[in-house]
Amino acid sequence: MDFGYQGKVAVITGSSKGIGRETAGQMVKLGAKVMLVARGEDKLIEAKEALSEYGEVDYVVADVKKNDSAVHIIEQTIERYGRLDILVNNAGGSFAKSFEDISISDWEQDLDLKLLGAVRMSNAALPHLKKQGGAIVNLTAVLGKTPPASSLPTTVSRAAGMAMTKAMSKDLGKYNIRVNTVCIGLIxxxxxxxxxxxxxxxxxxxxxxxxxxxxxxxxxxGDTEEAANVITFLCSELASYVSGDAINIDGASGHAL
Structure with missing residues (x-):
């Protein structure tokens, strides 16, 4: 089965470990060239060395909370590989408290990383994706659809990411750019x-x-590989008519339709 990855170039944030690294490995094995992105260089070097036996992999040390970092990541990718076809916005973490226990600084940091980080990366990538079309996948969370108590600010950031994904898919479809989100459960x-x-x-x-x-x-x-399987599919040519969707990877634990 041809996933259409040969000759494609992908940027994956938060890819020194976990879901991001596993997704990078799958894409490289299918023929893509991948730029790994994270804040810690040691883990990036380790990931690059492990994945390079399967294909072309490089890395950029960067923090997506900074506007100039997003631009730098994309510039380095274009300089290294000459094009960009896929962006996976995976940078993030889990931070959850009750509303009365969250400071304004907590809100700002969470939204800055999870929502605005994806915005910055997508803005920087867009001029290059528009040239031939491509795919963006934003990682969010199942609980963003049905936020329980004491799940702030992370569920708000993730819900905003889902809304952004839907709107982006409608704005960017005319360029043949598909935008989806995967909503992660317990992985x-x-x-x-x-x-x-x-x-x-x-x-x-x-x-x-x-x-x-x-x-x-x-x-x-769920296993990390199972989450990466879905992301890899959504970025592939096999998902060429899938856009604007929020797909749960949660073993049926979510409660929203």
């Missing part, structure tokens, strides 16, 4: 593994993953 990550080792170190990962208290109908926490 194995550094943060989840720390929680496992703190809460139940006596259990194996498989045992912890399948605990009833996670309330996942499919019965387990």
């Amino acid at each position: 194995r990550s550094d943060q989840i593994e720390k929680k496992w080792k703190k809460e139940a170190p006596e259990l194996s990962w498989d045992e912890y993953s399948r605990l009833d208290r996670h309330n996942i109908p499919l019965g387990r926490i």
Whole structure:
């Protein structure tokens, strides 16, 4: 099956580890050239070395909270590879408190990273994506659709990212640029593994993953690879008529239609 990645160039933020790194690996193996982006150079070097055996990979150390960093990332990508076809906005983290416990600074930092970081990267990438069309995938979260108590500000940032995705898909469709968001549920990550080792170190990962208290109908926490599979599909030619969607990767744990 041809995913259409040969000759394509992708920029993936937050790609030194986790979902971003796994997605980069899948795209490289399918023939894409990938620019990895993160704030920590050590992890980027490690990721580049691991993935380079499969194809062309490079990296940029940058913080997407800075306007000039987004421009620098795209400039470096064009200088290195000559084009840009795919942008995956994956930079972010989880920060959740109750409304009365959040400072204005907390709100500003969360929105600056998760929402405006994607805005900055998309703005910088747009002139190049317009040349031949392409794909943007914004990572958000399932809880952005149904925010529970004590989930701020992250669920607000993620809900805003979904709204932005829908509007972008309508504005950019005329350039054959597809824009989608994947809404992440419980997926194995550094943060989840720390929680496992703190809460139940006596259990194996498989045992912890399948605990009833996670309330996942499919019965387990998802693997990083499973999230990357969906992102890789959405950025491929196989998804050439998919745009403006918010797709859950959550084992059916979400409650929104």
